[in-house]
Amino acid sequence: MAVLDVRVLQVDFDGTRPPDEQLERVAALVAAQEGADLVVLPELWLHGAFAPERWQETALSLDGPEIAALAAAARSAGTHLHAGTFVEHSDGGAGRDPSSRRLWNTAVLLNRTGELVARYRKIHRFGFGAGEAELIEAGVDLVAMELDDRQGRPLCTVGLATCYDLRFPEMFRGLIDRGAEVLVVSAAWPLPRIEHWESLGVARAIENQAFVIQCNDGGRHGGLDMGGHSRIVGPTGEVIASASRGCSQLRVTVDLDAVASVRRDFPVLGDRRLGVEAVLT
Numbered sequence: 647m648a649v650l651d652v653r654v655l656q657v658d659f660d661g662t663r664p665p666d667e668q669l670e671r672v673a674a675l676v677a678a679q680e681g682a683d684l685v686v687l688p689e690l691w692l693h694g695a696f697a698p699e700r701w702q703e704t705a706l707s708l709d710g711p712e713i714a715a716l717a718a719a720a721r722s723a724g725t726h727l728h729a730g731t732f733v734e735h736s737d738g739g740a741g742r743d744p745s746s747r748r749l750w751n752t753a754v755l756l757n758r759t760g761e762l763v764a765r766y767r768k769i770h771r772f773g774f775g776a777g778e779a780e781l782i783e784a785g786v787d788l789v790a791m792e793l794d795d796r797q798g799r800p801l802c803t804v805g806l807a808t809c810y811d812l813r814f815p816e817m818f819r820g821l822i823d824r825g826a827e828v829l830v831v832s833a834a835w836p837l838p839r840i841e842h843w844e845s846l847g848v849a850r851a852i853e854n855q856a857f858v859i860q861c862n863d864g865g866r867h868g869g870l871d872m873g874g875h876s877r878i879v880g881p882t883g884e885v886i887a888s889a890s891r892g893c894s895q896l897r898v899t900v901d902l903d904a905v906a907s908v909r910r911d912f913p914v915l916g917d918r919r920l921g922v923e924a925v926l927t
Protein backbone atom coordinates (compact mmCIF):
# COMPACT_ATOMS: atom_id res chain seq x y z
CA MET A 647 0.00 0.00 0.00
CA ALA A 648 1.37 3.43 -0.95
CA VAL A 649 0.80 6.00 1.76
CA LEU A 650 1.56 9.68 2.19
CA ASP A 651 2.03 11.11 5.66
CA VAL A 652 0.69 14.66 5.28
CA ARG A 653 1.00 17.49 7.80
CA VAL A 654 -0.95 20.67 7.21
CA LEU A 655 0.34 23.61 9.25
CA GLN A 656 -2.33 26.29 9.56
CA VAL A 657 -0.14 29.09 10.87
CA ASP A 658 -1.29 32.57 11.81
CA PHE A 659 -0.18 36.07 10.88
CA ASP A 660 -1.19 39.27 12.58
CA GLY A 661 1.11 41.86 11.03
CA THR A 662 2.77 42.76 14.34
CA ARG A 663 5.39 40.00 14.47
CA PRO A 664 8.66 40.95 12.70
CA PRO A 665 9.17 38.81 9.56
CA ASP A 666 12.39 37.19 10.86
CA GLU A 667 10.55 36.07 14.01
CA GLN A 668 7.68 34.71 11.93
CA LEU A 669 10.14 32.85 9.70
CA GLU A 670 12.02 31.37 12.65
CA ARG A 671 8.80 30.24 14.29
CA VAL A 672 7.44 28.56 11.16
CA ALA A 673 10.78 26.96 10.24
CA ALA A 674 10.94 25.42 13.73
CA LEU A 675 7.44 24.00 13.26
CA VAL A 676 8.49 22.44 9.94
CA ALA A 677 11.69 21.02 11.41
CA ALA A 678 9.58 19.27 14.06
CA GLN A 679 7.62 17.27 11.42
CA GLU A 680 9.94 14.26 11.34
CA GLY A 681 8.34 11.24 9.65
CA ALA A 682 6.23 13.36 7.28
CA ASP A 683 6.25 12.86 3.52
CA LEU A 684 4.66 16.23 2.80
CA VAL A 685 4.28 19.33 4.97
CA VAL A 686 2.08 22.15 3.66
CA LEU A 687 2.00 25.84 4.63
CA PRO A 688 -0.55 28.51 3.64
CA GLU A 689 -0.41 31.51 1.32
CA LEU A 690 1.69 34.62 2.09
CA TRP A 691 2.18 33.64 5.74
CA LEU A 692 5.37 35.72 5.85
CA HIS A 693 4.17 38.87 4.03
CA GLY A 694 0.49 39.04 4.85
CA ALA A 695 -2.22 38.56 2.26
CA PHE A 696 -4.58 41.53 1.90
CA ALA A 697 -1.63 43.74 2.94
CA PRO A 698 -0.45 44.95 -0.47
CA GLU A 699 1.32 47.96 1.02
CA ARG A 700 3.89 45.54 2.51
CA TRP A 701 4.61 43.54 -0.63
CA GLN A 702 7.30 45.64 -2.36
CA GLU A 703 9.20 46.00 0.88
CA THR A 704 9.01 42.32 1.92
CA ALA A 705 9.28 40.72 -1.54
CA LEU A 706 12.00 38.11 -1.71
CA SER A 707 14.07 36.22 -4.18
CA LEU A 708 13.76 32.42 -4.20
CA ASP A 709 17.51 32.04 -3.79
CA GLY A 710 17.56 34.20 -0.65
CA PRO A 711 17.89 33.42 3.06
CA GLU A 712 14.16 32.85 3.72
CA ILE A 713 13.85 29.87 1.37
CA ALA A 714 17.25 28.63 2.59
CA ALA A 715 15.95 28.57 6.18
CA LEU A 716 12.88 26.61 5.14
CA ALA A 717 15.02 24.26 3.05
CA ALA A 718 17.15 23.54 6.12
CA ALA A 719 13.98 22.77 8.09
CA ALA A 720 12.69 20.41 5.37
CA ARG A 721 16.07 18.67 5.25
CA SER A 722 16.17 18.29 9.01
CA ALA A 723 12.69 16.69 9.05
CA GLY A 724 13.42 14.68 5.88
CA THR A 725 10.15 15.77 4.29
CA HIS A 726 8.93 17.41 1.13
CA LEU A 727 7.75 20.90 1.98
CA HIS A 728 5.13 22.92 0.16
CA ALA A 729 6.38 26.10 1.80
CA GLY A 730 3.22 28.07 1.05
CA THR A 731 3.47 31.14 -1.13
CA PHE A 732 5.72 34.21 -1.13
CA VAL A 733 5.82 37.56 -2.81
CA GLU A 734 8.64 36.82 -5.22
CA HIS A 735 10.47 39.64 -6.94
CA SER A 736 12.58 39.76 -9.99
CA ASP A 737 14.57 42.98 -9.73
CA GLY A 738 15.59 42.97 -13.37
CA GLY A 739 19.20 43.72 -12.52
CA ALA A 740 21.26 45.79 -10.13
CA GLY A 741 20.49 49.46 -9.88
CA ARG A 742 16.90 49.18 -11.04
CA ASP A 743 14.35 51.22 -9.12
CA PRO A 744 12.88 48.77 -6.53
CA SER A 745 9.41 50.30 -6.97
CA SER A 746 9.40 49.00 -10.55
CA ARG A 747 10.23 45.41 -9.61
CA ARG A 748 7.96 42.73 -10.96
CA LEU A 749 6.19 40.66 -8.32
CA TRP A 750 4.59 37.22 -8.35
CA ASN A 751 2.66 35.25 -5.73
CA THR A 752 4.79 32.13 -5.87
CA ALA A 753 4.38 28.71 -4.25
CA VAL A 754 7.56 26.82 -3.51
CA LEU A 755 8.03 23.06 -3.29
CA LEU A 756 11.20 21.69 -1.67
CA ASN A 757 12.25 18.05 -1.63
CA ARG A 758 13.46 15.96 1.30
CA THR A 759 16.98 17.30 0.96
CA GLY A 760 15.81 20.90 0.79
CA GLU A 761 16.28 21.37 -2.95
CA LEU A 762 13.77 23.67 -4.63
CA VAL A 763 12.05 21.33 -7.11
CA ALA A 764 9.02 23.35 -8.20
CA ARG A 765 7.85 26.94 -8.31
CA TYR A 766 4.23 27.77 -9.08
CA ARG A 767 3.31 31.40 -9.78
CA LYS A 768 -0.39 31.96 -8.98
CA ILE A 769 -2.35 32.09 -12.20
CA HIS A 770 -5.67 33.60 -11.04
CA ARG A 771 -5.09 36.84 -9.15
CA PHE A 772 -7.74 37.93 -6.67
CA GLY A 773 -9.05 41.49 -6.27
CA PHE A 774 -11.13 42.38 -9.35
CA GLY A 775 -8.58 44.91 -10.58
CA ALA A 776 -7.23 45.95 -7.17
CA GLY A 777 -4.69 44.58 -4.64
CA GLU A 778 -3.20 41.36 -5.96
CA ALA A 779 -4.86 41.77 -9.35
CA GLU A 780 -3.20 45.17 -9.72
CA LEU A 781 0.24 44.57 -8.19
CA ILE A 782 1.09 40.95 -8.91
CA GLU A 783 1.95 39.44 -12.28
CA ALA A 784 -0.12 36.44 -13.37
CA GLY A 785 1.64 33.11 -13.62
CA VAL A 786 1.14 31.17 -16.83
CA ASP A 787 2.35 27.64 -16.10
CA LEU A 788 0.53 24.74 -14.49
CA VAL A 789 2.79 22.83 -12.12
CA ALA A 790 2.54 19.14 -11.26
CA MET A 791 5.49 17.41 -9.62
CA GLU A 792 6.30 13.88 -8.55
CA LEU A 793 7.15 13.25 -4.89
CA ASP A 794 9.31 10.32 -3.88
CA ASP A 795 9.48 8.04 -0.89
CA ARG A 796 12.44 7.78 1.51
CA GLN A 797 14.13 5.30 -0.80
CA GLY A 798 13.79 7.69 -3.74
CA ARG A 799 11.01 5.71 -5.46
CA PRO A 800 8.09 7.59 -7.04
CA LEU A 801 5.26 8.07 -4.54
CA CYS A 802 2.66 10.31 -6.15
CA THR A 803 2.22 13.39 -8.28
CA VAL A 804 0.99 16.61 -6.69
CA GLY A 805 -0.62 19.49 -8.56
CA LEU A 806 -0.22 22.99 -7.15
CA ALA A 807 -2.86 25.70 -6.86
CA THR A 808 -3.23 28.84 -4.76
CA CYS A 809 -6.38 30.20 -3.10
CA TYR A 810 -8.57 31.91 -5.73
CA ASP A 811 -7.46 29.24 -8.25
CA LEU A 812 -9.89 26.95 -6.40
CA ARG A 813 -12.75 28.71 -8.20
CA PHE A 814 -11.45 27.69 -11.63
CA PRO A 815 -12.13 23.98 -12.22
CA GLU A 816 -10.47 23.94 -15.64
CA MET A 817 -7.14 24.55 -13.97
CA PHE A 818 -7.55 21.41 -11.86
CA ARG A 819 -8.46 19.39 -14.95
CA GLY A 820 -5.19 20.60 -16.42
CA LEU A 821 -3.37 19.38 -13.33
CA ILE A 822 -4.85 15.89 -13.42
CA ASP A 823 -4.04 15.76 -17.14
CA ARG A 824 -0.44 16.24 -15.97
CA GLY A 825 -0.78 13.23 -13.68
CA ALA A 826 -1.81 14.84 -10.40
CA GLU A 827 -3.38 12.50 -7.86
CA VAL A 828 -3.07 14.95 -4.98
CA LEU A 829 -4.10 18.58 -5.44
CA VAL A 830 -2.52 20.98 -2.96
CA VAL A 831 -4.17 24.35 -2.38
CA SER A 832 -2.34 26.89 -0.25
CA ALA A 833 -4.57 29.82 0.66
CA ALA A 834 -5.40 33.00 2.54
CA TRP A 835 -9.15 32.50 2.30
CA PRO A 836 -11.20 34.98 4.34
CA LEU A 837 -13.71 33.88 6.95
CA PRO A 838 -16.83 35.41 5.34
CA ARG A 839 -16.59 33.01 2.36
CA ILE A 840 -15.39 29.94 4.22
CA GLU A 841 -18.35 27.84 3.03
CA HIS A 842 -17.13 28.37 -0.54
CA TRP A 843 -13.65 27.15 0.48
CA GLU A 844 -15.18 24.00 1.94
CA SER A 845 -17.63 23.28 -0.87
CA LEU A 846 -15.17 24.00 -3.68
CA GLY A 847 -12.51 21.77 -2.11
CA VAL A 848 -15.00 18.90 -2.00
CA ALA A 849 -16.13 19.63 -5.57
CA ARG A 850 -12.53 19.63 -6.92
CA ALA A 851 -11.92 16.29 -5.15
CA ILE A 852 -15.10 14.65 -6.47
CA GLU A 853 -14.84 15.85 -10.06
CA ASN A 854 -11.13 15.00 -10.35
CA GLN A 855 -11.21 11.86 -8.18
CA ALA A 856 -8.15 13.11 -6.38
CA PHE A 857 -7.08 14.00 -2.86
CA VAL A 858 -7.35 17.72 -2.14
CA ILE A 859 -5.13 19.15 0.58
CA GLN A 860 -6.25 22.65 1.56
CA CYS A 861 -4.04 24.73 3.84
CA ASN A 862 -5.48 28.08 4.86
CA ASP A 863 -4.05 30.85 7.00
CA GLY A 864 -5.16 31.50 10.55
CA GLY A 865 -5.13 34.89 12.25
CA ARG A 866 -5.76 38.23 10.54
CA HIS A 867 -4.23 39.50 7.33
CA GLY A 868 -4.52 43.18 6.52
CA GLY A 869 -7.34 43.50 9.07
CA LEU A 870 -9.30 40.61 7.57
CA ASP A 871 -10.07 37.47 9.54
CA MET A 872 -8.76 34.37 7.80
CA GLY A 873 -11.13 31.44 7.75
CA GLY A 874 -8.83 28.58 8.74
CA HIS A 875 -10.69 25.30 8.18
CA SER A 876 -7.76 23.65 6.47
CA ARG A 877 -8.78 20.21 5.28
CA ILE A 878 -7.86 16.99 3.62
CA VAL A 879 -10.51 15.64 1.29
CA GLY A 880 -10.49 12.17 -0.25
CA PRO A 881 -11.13 11.22 -3.89
CA THR A 882 -14.86 10.62 -3.37
CA GLY A 883 -15.28 13.95 -1.58
CA GLU A 884 -15.10 12.61 1.96
CA VAL A 885 -13.60 15.06 4.45
CA ILE A 886 -10.81 13.10 6.13
CA ALA A 887 -9.62 15.84 8.46
CA SER A 888 -10.61 19.41 9.12
CA ALA A 889 -9.21 22.18 11.31
CA SER A 890 -11.12 25.00 12.93
CA ARG A 891 -9.80 28.60 13.04
CA GLY A 892 -6.57 30.01 14.47
CA CYS A 893 -3.31 28.05 14.61
CA SER A 894 -3.85 24.40 13.98
CA GLN A 895 -2.16 21.32 12.57
CA LEU A 896 -3.56 18.33 10.73
CA ARG A 897 -1.76 15.03 10.46
CA VAL A 898 -3.15 12.32 8.19
CA THR A 899 -1.78 9.22 6.54
CA VAL A 900 -3.38 9.13 3.14
CA ASP A 901 -3.91 5.86 1.25
CA LEU A 902 -2.70 6.87 -2.20
CA ASP A 903 -4.04 3.68 -3.82
CA ALA A 904 -7.54 5.06 -3.26
CA VAL A 905 -7.12 7.37 -6.27
CA ALA A 906 -6.50 4.52 -8.69
CA SER A 907 -9.28 2.38 -7.22
CA VAL A 908 -11.88 5.17 -7.27
CA ARG A 909 -10.93 6.04 -10.87
CA ARG A 910 -11.11 2.36 -11.86
CA ASP A 911 -14.41 1.55 -10.08
CA PHE A 912 -16.27 4.72 -11.13
CA PRO A 913 -14.49 5.82 -14.30
CA VAL A 914 -16.20 9.16 -14.96
CA LEU A 915 -13.00 10.78 -16.15
CA GLY A 916 -13.09 8.51 -19.18
CA ASP A 917 -16.43 10.09 -20.18
CA ARG A 918 -15.06 13.60 -20.60
CA ARG A 919 -16.06 15.15 -23.92
CA LEU A 920 -13.64 17.87 -24.83
CA GLY A 921 -15.01 20.31 -27.39
CA VAL A 922 -18.49 19.74 -26.02
CA GLU A 923 -19.86 22.96 -27.59
CA ALA A 924 -19.06 21.54 -30.98
CA VAL A 925 -20.97 18.38 -30.06
CA LEU A 926 -24.02 20.29 -28.84
CA THR A 927 -24.44 22.70 -31.75
Ligand SMILES: O=C(O)CCC(=O)C(=O)O
Nearest residue numbers: 772809810834835836839
Ligand atom coordinates in the same frame (compact mmCIF):
# COMPACT_ATOMS: atom_id res chain seq x y z
O1 LIG B 1 -12.06 33.49 -3.81
C1 LIG B 1 -12.12 33.89 -2.65
O2 LIG B 1 -13.19 34.03 -2.07
C2 LIG B 1 -10.88 34.19 -1.89
C3 LIG B 1 -9.68 34.33 -2.78
C4 LIG B 1 -8.55 34.98 -2.09
O3 LIG B 1 -8.68 35.47 -1.01
C5 LIG B 1 -7.21 35.00 -2.70
O4 LIG B 1 -6.98 34.38 -3.73
O5 LIG B 1 -6.32 35.63 -2.10
